[in-house]
Amino acid sequence: MGIDKFLINEEQPVINIVMSGVGGQGVLVASDILTMAALNAGLDTKKSEVHGMAQRGGSVVSQIRIGEKIYSPLIAKGTADILIAFEKLEAVRYLEMLKPGGVVVVNDQQITPLTVYFANIPYPEDVEAICRRRAGEFIAIEGIQIAEDLGNTRVLNSIMLGALSSFLNIKKDDWTKAIEQRVPPKTIPLNIKAFEAGAKISEKVT
C-alpha cells in the first residue's frame, strides 16, 4: 500500500524514532515499552528522554534508536524516520527532527498550553498541512475516542504504540511481552486490546 515497513538491514542499520507528547499522556511508559519490545526482538536499542521538571503538563520527548548495534542514544535534527506525537502541537514542535519524507503518526488531540492564553501565541491551525511540508506519510489517530470506547483514556499510549507497530518489523509477541513487562498487571488485557486497536488503523497504510 502506502509505505513499506522500516526494516533493519545493511541499507538502514538504524531506525530513529522521536516520541513526543504532553506530560501525563504516558509518553515515557510508551517509550519504555518500545525499547523493551526491541530488546525482546533481539535488537539493540538506546533511548534518551527529556522530561524537564514537569512530570505532568509539560512538553515531553523521548528519542529511541533501534538497530543491530547502537552507539549513541541521540538523534540528529532531520534524521528521525518516524515522529510519533501524542498531541498535535508536540508534533509541530519536534517536526524539525524528522527526515524529509519521514512518517508522522499523531494523536488527533489538542491540549492548549497556558502560553496560548498568557503570551498570545496562537495554537497552529492546520497541523496536518505543517507536518506534510516535511513528512512523506501523515497518519492521524483518533486516540482519545478509541480509548474512551475501550473504557479508559489512560490506554492512549498503547493505542499509539499499536499505530507505530505497523511501521516496525517487530513481532506481535515481542510487543505483547513488553506490555506485560511494563504496565500494571490488572491493565494488561486492556492495554493489549488498545495496542491492537491502534495497529488496525495504521496497518492500512503499510
Add this chain to the structure above:
Amino acid sequence: MKLGLTFPLPKELIREFAAKVDKLFVIEELDPFMEEQILAMGIAVEGKNKLPVIGELDLNIVREALLGDSPDDMKFSVKEPIPARPPSLCPGCSHRGVFYALKKLKLTVTGDIGCYTLGALPPLEAMDTCLCMGASVGFSEGMEKTEGEELQGKVVGVIGDSTFFHSGITGLIDIFYNQSNAKLIILDNQITAMTGHQEHPGSGLNLRREPTNRVDIEKLVRAIGIERIVKINPYDLKETIDTIKEEMQVDGPSVMIADAPCVIRERKVFTKPYYVIADKCTKCGMCDKVGCSAIEKDEDGKTKINPLLCIGCDICRQVCRFDAIIRPADN
C-alpha cells in the same frame, strides 16, 4: 573512545588511544575538564576552541563545531511560532493552594529550590526571590531585619521539606537566635519531588526504600525553640488564606507546615475528573489563575477540564464564583 570514568582519568587508555589517531578531540559539556588534564599529560588535544563552554551539547552542535556545517536536510524548521509548553505545577499539586493564597495576600515571598519554584511563573507569580537551597529562610530573615516596619508582616519564606533538611534548618536556627519575626512556610510533600522522588530524612524510608528513622519536622522546629507552629491543609483555600494571614500578624517567628504528600509520588486520585457546566461559565477567568494545565478552553472560550489530567483536587471549584465547576457525584 567513550569514557565511563573521568576522575581519576584513565591515562593509559587515553595515551593508547591518542597514539592511534592523527588528531584528538575531546567532546565534553561545560568546562574543559578532561581536555586540560590530557593537555597536561603532554598530548595535543582540541575541544573548547570549537565547542561551547555553556549549555547542553547535541549532535547538531557537535557536528557544526567539528565539521563546519550541517547538510540542508538537517536545517528544516517550522515557520509558524510554536507556543511553549513550560513546566507547571502538576494538576492536583499540593503546592498550588499555598501559592494561590500567597498571591491573593500580596505577600513578598522568598523562594527556594524545588518543584514549588514553579510558583514563580505566571499565572501564580507568587515568588520574588530564588537563589540557592536554603536562601528562602535567610532572605526572609534578612529582609525582615533590614527593611524594618515597611515589610513587617509582609515577607514570608517558602521551602520544601527536603530543601529544609538540606539547608533550611541552619537559617531557621538563626531566625530564633537573632530574635527575628520572619515567617516560614514549609511545603511538606514528604519526598524530594523535583529530582525524581528520592527519599530524605523526613520520608521514613532510606535510599533503598526500606523503613528507617523519620525526622519529624514539627518536633525539629519545636526543638529549635520556635513555639508558633501551625499546619495548613493546602487543598482548603479559605483555611490556607486565613491561616497565613493570621500567622503573618503574630509577633515573633512562625512556621507553617503545609502538610500534603506529593500526588505523583502517591499516584493520588481524589475523585473522578471534575467537569464544567458550560451554561454557568461566564469566562471570568478566575479558574485560569490557579495555573492548572487540566484547565482548558472550548471553542467559545469557556472553561473545560481535561479528564486525562484532572485528579479532582478541588482547587478550581473553590475559586469559581458561578458554581460552574462540578465535583462528580459518584466518587
